[in-house]
Amino acid sequence: MSSSGTYVIMGDSDDSYDFSALSLFTEKLSEGYDLVMGNRFSGGIKPDAMPFLHRYLGNPVLSFMGRVLFHIPIQDFHCGLRGFRRSAYEQWGVTATGMEFASEMVVKAALCRHSLCEVPTILYPDGRERHPYLRSWRDGYRHFRLLSGLYFEQKNMSARHFSRYFVVALLLVLLIKMLVGEPVKVASCSMLPTLKPQEWIWCDKASYGALMPRRFIETLLLNLLCFIPGVMQKDTVRDWGYRRMVEFREPERLDVVIFKRGKGNNLYIKRIIGMPGDTLRMQDGKVYVNGQALKDTGSKYSSYDVFSDIVVAPKHYFVMGDFRSNSYDSRRFGCICWEDIVGRMASD
Structure with a gap:
């Protein structure tokens, strides 16, 4: 890091944060915290400031994953406004080159047993005219991969333990896909x-x-049976009937x-x-x-x-x-x- 100051405030340069309201960050850093994260969910998200998927799926799920795996008391891992002690940052060894660096900073600060906290931060709509570089699914996967890798690295996990977590994660993904x-x-x-x-x-x-499945081809895992000769042909006339979960709207x-x-x-x-x-x-x-x-x-x-x-x-x-x-x-x-x-x- 080329900064020479004791504290560093880092934020997205897209007009989505108010850089004139940084007193909460500097106060917490002065109190001795090594990493101070903004929390957009407690501070407020203006209309059209955060896409639906990021607000209700990506950020909550990945932040929850980080909290559970590393016992970190941070609600918003991906806030684009954060402050940290320069000397602490040099110990974290952040190496990510993509958007996943946001998660890496939080996790490695916790693994170094540095002190972390959050302050309310307001998120405003992106003020740029161009389309943002963020790609929801690509960058979401990179965050997931980084969190998983750091966890297994920390635990020095064997293949046997890894397989257990993999099966649980797979079942969770399948349930999300279905329901x-x-x-x-x-x-x-x-x-x-x-x-x-x-x-x-x-x-x-x-x-x-x-919608609940009506045939093998619509059923997770069972649809693999359709690769067997004859099963696919019989499945075309199969019908378990129409069933749907309770709707919200x-x-x-x-x-x-x-x-x-x-x-x-x-x-x-x-x-x-x-x-x-x-x-x-x-x-x-x-x-x-x-x-x-x-x-x-x-x-x-x-x-x-x-x-x-x-x-x-x-x-x-x-x-x-x-x-x-x-x-x-x-x-x-x-x-x-x-x-x-x-x-x-x-x-x-």
């Missing part, structure tokens, strides 16, 4: 400009109530939903336009719902398809892509059934 949600890749351009091809989104299964108009069609395994991503009981028509590129023009904030590419008096059946939804002129949706295959909806896109 909470999973990442889904956008396959086409039908949702432009909202979603780009090859972009990853989080499919929130819990909000609508997670029902689909709403303009929700972006992820769904299947029939017994196919492909996932589709579209926006709900028509709700059960609605009467729809489309004229001059504008959609009318029950006679009123739809204020569709998600769509910026119109289509001049013309249809009229489509009545949405109970427990069905009329869906369309935002790129109206290049989307295979309910205008072609009809309304989708509630039973086929896997989840909704978690909004930032």
Whole structure:
């Protein structure tokens, strides 16, 4: 570190923190703490300042993992504003070159038995015009890998112990995938400009109530049996019936939903336009719902398809892509059934 001061305050240069309000950091450093972390969850997160996934999944889960594995009393491992004693930092041996350095600093400070604390910090929206370098899944995995590696290194863990933790972690991941949600890749351009091809989104299964498997191919681990000759063929006619966990909310108009069609395994991503009981028509590129023009904030590419008096059946939804002129949706295959909806896109 090229700094020559006794204390160092480090923060993101994206206008998301108020550098004129650093007195809490300097006070704690003066009291003898070696690392003072900002806590955005206790200080306050302004609207649009933190993406949904980071606020409710990434930061809480990874910080919880760090607290459990290393017994560190820090709630927000990844706050971009922190202060530390320069002499202490030189003992930590931070080597990470990516975003995971945030976790490494906290863990290595704790392993060196240095004193840590948190102070409330307000997070403001990113003031930069360019897109941030942070990539949710890539950097989240790097944090996870670093925390796991430091833990096993600290414990000098044998392969036997490692396998136990691996099995527990695998089961936890599988449960999250089945009951909470999973990442889904956008396959086409039908949702432009909202979603780009090859972009990853989080499919929130819990909000609508997670769908329970109806066949082997939909069941975690059991789907491996489908590689056995004959099992896949029999599985195409298997049906355990429709079951869904308790939902926390029902689909709403303009929700972006992820769904299947029939017994196919492909996932589709579209926006709900028509709700059960609605009467729809489309004229001059504008959609009318029950006679009123739809204020569709998600769509910026119109289509001049013309249809009229489509009545949405109970427990069905009329869906369309935002790129109206290049989307295979309910205008072609009809309304989708509630039973086929896997989840909704978690909004930032």
